[in-house]
Amino acid sequence: MLGAWRLLGALRLCSSVSCPRPRASAKLRVRDALGVQDASGECVTVQGWVRSVRSQKEVLFLHVNDGSSLESLQVVADSSFDSRELSFGSSVQVQGQLVKSLSKRQNVELKAEKIEVIGNCEAKAFPIKYKERHPLEYLRQYPHMRCRTNTLGSILRVRSEATAAIHSYFKDNGFVHIHTPVITSNDCEGAGELFQVEPSSKIKVPEENFFNVPAFLTVSGQLHLEVMSGAFTQVFTFGPTFRAENSQSRRHLAEFYMVEAEISFVESLQDLMQVMEELFKATTEMVLSNCPEDVELCHKFIAPGQKDRLEHMLKNNFLIISYTEAVEILKQAPQNFTFTPKWGVDLQTEHEKYLVKHCGNIPVFVINYPLALKPFYMRDNEDAPQHTVAAVDLLVPGVGELFGGSLREERYHILEHRLARSGLRKAYQWYLDLRQFGSVPHGGFGMGFERYLQCILGVDNIKDVIPFPRFTHSCLL
Amino acid sequence: MLGAWRLLGALRLCSSVSCPRPRASAKLRVRDALGVQDASGECVTVQGWVRSVRSQKEVLFLHVNDGSSLESLQVVADSSFDSRELSFGSSVQVQGQLVKSLSKRQNVELKAEKIEVIGNCEAKAFPIKYKERHPLEYLRQYPHMRCRTNTLGSILRVRSEATAAIHSYFKDNGFVHIHTPVITSNDCEGAGELFQVEPSSKIKVPEENFFNVPAFLTVSGQLHLEVMSGAFTQVFTFGPTFRAENSQSRRHLAEFYMVEAEISFVESLQDLMQVMEELFKATTEMVLSNCPEDVELCHKFIAPGQKDRLEHMLKNNFLIISYTEAVEILKQAPQNFTFTPKWGVDLQTEHEKYLVKHCGNIPVFVINYPLALKPFYMRDNEDAPQHTVAAVDLLVPGVGELFGGSLREERYHILEHRLARSGLRKAYQWYLDLRQFGSVPHGGFGMGFERYLQCILGVDNIKDVIPFPRFTHSCLL
Numbered sequence A, B: 001m002l003g004a005w006r007l008l009g010a011l012r013l014c015s016s017v018s019c020p021r022p023r024a025s026a027k028l029r030v031r032d033a034l035g036v037q038d039a040s041g042e043c044v045t046v047q048g049w050v051r052s053v054r055s056q057k058e059v060l061f062l063h064v065n066d067g068s069s070l071e072s073l074q075v076v077a078d079s080s081f082d083s084r085e086l087s088f089g090s091s092v093q094v095q096g097q098l099v100k101s102l103s104k105r106q107n108v109e110l111k112a113e114k115i116e117v118i119g120n121c122e123a124k125a126f127p128i129k130y131k132e133r134h135p136l137e138y139l140r141q142y143p144h145m146r147c148r149t150n151t152l153g154s155i156l157r158v159r160s161e162a163t164a165a166i167h168s169y170f171k172d173n174g175f176v177h178i179h180t181p182v183i184t185s186n187d188c189e190g191a192g193e194l195f196q197v198e199p200s201s202k203i204k205v206p207e208e209n210f211f212n213v214p215a216f217l218t219v220s221g222q223l224h225l226e227v228m229s230g231a232f233t234q235v236f237t238f239g240p241t242f243r244a245e246n247s248q249s250r251r252h253l254a255e256f257y258m259v260e261a262e263i264s265f266v267e268s269l270q271d272l273m274q275v276m277e278e279l280f281k282a283t284t285e286m287v288l289s290n291c292p293e294d295v296e297l298c299h300k301f302i303a304p305g306q307k308d309r310l311e312h313m314l315k316n317n318f319l320i321i322s323y324t325e326a327v328e329i330l331k332q333a334p335q336n337f338t339f340t341p342k343w344g345v346d347l348q349t350e351h352e353k354y355l356v357k358h359c360g361n362i363p364v365f366v367i368n369y370p371l372a373l374k375p376f377y378m379r380d381n382e383d384a385p386q387h388t389v390a391a392v393d394l395l396v397p398g399v400g401e402l403f404g405g406s407l408r409e410e411r412y413h414i415l416e417h418r419l420a421r422s423g424l425r426k427a428y429q430w431y432l433d434l435r436q437f438g439s440v441p442h443g444g445f446g447m448g449f450e451r452y453l454q455c456i457l458g459v460d461n462i463k464d465v466i467p468f469p470r471f472t473h474s475c476l477l
Helices: A002-013 A030-035 A150-172 A222-228 A269-290 A293-304 A306-315 A323-331 A351-359 A412-421 A431-435 A450-457 B002-013 B030-034 B135-138 B149-174 B222-228 B268-291 B293-303 B308-313 B323-331 B349-358 B411-422 B431-436 B449-457
Strands: A040-055 A059-065 A072-080 A091-100 A110-120 A196-200 A234-242 A255-264 A319-322 A363-371 A388-396 A402-409 A442-448 B040-056 B060-065 B074-079 B091-102 B109-118 B195-199 B234-242 B254-264 B318-324 B365-371 B390-395 B400-407 B441-448
Touching: A030 A072, A030 A110, A040 A072, A040 A110, A059 A110, A059 B431, A072 A091, A072 B091, A072 B109, A150 A234, A150 A269, A150 A293, A150 B149, A222 A234, A222 A255, A222 A293, A222 A431, A222 A442, A255 A269, A255 A450, A269 A293, A269 A306, A269 A363, A269 A388, A269 A402, A269 A442, A269 A450, A269 B293, A293 A306, A293 A450, A293 B030, A306 A431, A319 A323, A319 B293, A323 A363, A323 A412, A323 B109, A351 A363, A351 A388, A351 A402, A351 B431, A412 A431, A431 B195, A442 A450, B030 B040, B030 B074, B030 B449, B040 B074, B040 B109, B060 B109, B135 B149, B149 B234, B149 B268, B149 B293, B149 B449, B222 B234, B222 B254, B222 B431, B222 B441, B254 B268, B254 B449, B268 B293, B268 B365, B268 B390, B268 B400, B268 B449, B293 B308, B293 B449, B318 B323, B323 B349, B349 B390, B349 B400, B390 B431, B400 B449, B411 B431
Parallel strands: A072 A110, A319 A363, B074 B109, B318 B365
Antiparallel strands: A040 A059, A040 A091, A059 A072, A091 A110, A196 B195, A234 A255, A255 A442, A363 A388, A388 A402, A402 A442, B040 B060, B040 B091, B060 B074, B091 B109, B234 B254, B254 B441, B365 B390, B390 B400, B400 B441
16 A cells, blocks of 8 residues: 555656656556545556446546455546447556546546456356346355455455454454364364365275374364463464354355454453453454445445444443343243243244344343353353353344353363263363363353354345355355 | 553552552563563562472572563562472462562563462473473474473464464555355365365265265365456465375475465566565564564574574575576586486476575575476466466475466466366366456465475474374374
């Protein structure tokens, strides 16, 4: 960015009424061209794809987009430049002078002196049609083309900004980034069905394992982050996770991204909830400030009303209720649920939705779940007779569960007892070791990244916020 | 970081000779405590693991590390605090006053007023021994414990910094980050043997595919980035890639990380090489400036002489030779190779090593390889009779091939012809589509992230620069 500005400064020194030839003009991204405040005839070259063509008697208007921003650059040319090849979707290189635009719709426009069509685009065969607003379902059939629409372009830029914002948040707060493994030999965490991996030539001889043991795609980096939290007090990971579930829902994928953090020396769930809320709010504020037009596009065309809903989430403190309170609220609800709410049974999507609505559409932490519902590693609250663990889920409007986390059982004997009872004592000796040598109270959480994007943008189907969705019966490209 | 400094500023306002009780003192990371310039008795609490204990007649010295830096904080306590539990590896919480240290070895030290042992560490069973420098091979047996040593701590902090630096480099230069998929149905790129994935319950009935088609772990995000480079002129990805190779070499893993970028409207390999060199240098400068002590530890104890070698790489412009020139250099070499160098045959590790040495240990780009050696997507140079493609590899001292890249064949008919000849026409229809609609000249590259770390730190074995190495016969944890 800075580079482009400096470049433009230098250009200005030598700008004149017409471009001095044959000196090549400077390449500028559309975003940078649009940001120029007092354009005064700088010679520039812009490259991109034609988003619109409007031919008048004497003037030709083009809009050129290069993916650096939602907005395209208006190119104004003599009508003699018009050609059949200069069509929607074709790639072009335009050289000319950057000038102040007379129209109120843009600051600057490019007065073309040379237009080169780099690659044609035949309208008939092109699945994206000029001036049509294609439904997201339609675009899903063309995973290699849909990024060329405004909507997917905006969603992918937001995804990129959110990724950067998450890395920044953790770095600025002293977290060490860890690449937790994708292939793992842990198979018994109980987080749903696993994908197994073997070399393609050996997949039919499963008695031989490439890694000597059966190996699976990770469902979470938590246990590996816990290893690291015996040496670094704050760690995080942000990578792909997998579920081999036969689900076609609008909230599930076979391959999705998780942001996970683990913190040592935590004292209570409060310490974790503070980081979760901060992460959500800081990331969202950064996205809103860095790509407001992209977010606005989604809020305007995909999810009207979402702007207000998001502002409401951001300006309020998230709420906290216990699982026990949640069940009470559900029991007293004036509506009938398909699954009758009952202490000791998991909350269903319909319950989550009701709870969020009951809380005034403010995100709500539900804490302290029944021990029997949760995996072995969650910290026992020792609160007989109910017997809960220090688990926490964050429920948000529209999406339901966005974060899940817990304090981890750091006490050797309690953990050993629970592992033994589940028959996992031997497989998790290494995990017990972490408690034998310098154990510390610790806890962490995971946030589903696609659900986060759904939540802030209001995108209904998770398949539309990931570049290449993978789910049962579908792995295109 | 800023937060901690502000906190300390606030603390100073109320600091006095002894800590006011019962008010809790502020938690400070070791790194932040060490960075305090004029310590004057601020009440702080530090948490971490004991790295050394030295008991004198009246004074007890501890070093406490929390993973935020290589350096530990010296704690000075009355000998009455001494206890058997306060041992190497145990976790502690220390409350006291931060004061200027009288010793020259550190700026500040913590005058302890309260020391709490949080988790014991029994020396006998602990695989890491006090005051011993364990070989890296020994530590590899304990993937859940080795991060607690200085060396692995430093390597992992460098890895985290390098990750952040790479994201920054691309963001600052206007690249859009894309999560390319891990699971893919592309199986014929010829980059080595693939891992196949199926739900663990179905791995024995391979005629049924979860995704309806056979699905594999990605060997590169390139083709998916190329999809994106039809909408965004600069994209990158940074994620895990896989090879099911039966290799135990010090340069190969079954799961490793790649940084990949794709740029539209490139004119020549020069455009790509410039980005590769800038990425290498900018990332390394940022790592050197953000964690100099960690890099120094590696340069001092793991790879003496590496500091000078790295400086030499950074201060020189990378060199460029053609494959044809490289073969000539090898033919004229005064040494015998196991594999006789010959035009049309791949360069071997021994050749790469010789070339780098021949180039004065400056990284060297080798460009324009024989078409027959390279995959279908590389751009044909049409330079009969030799017939090369616009491919580029960057060779670096110690490691060999660090980057690989190419211009991509953007011309529909040439690509179609090559696909047809390889029998891939049908499987890659979608890839051809990219050339049918607004095709642009483009190219990109991939950098092996672990090899990059080996290169800058001088770590000999790739298994030591990744938190949890996966290779044939081994998938620990």
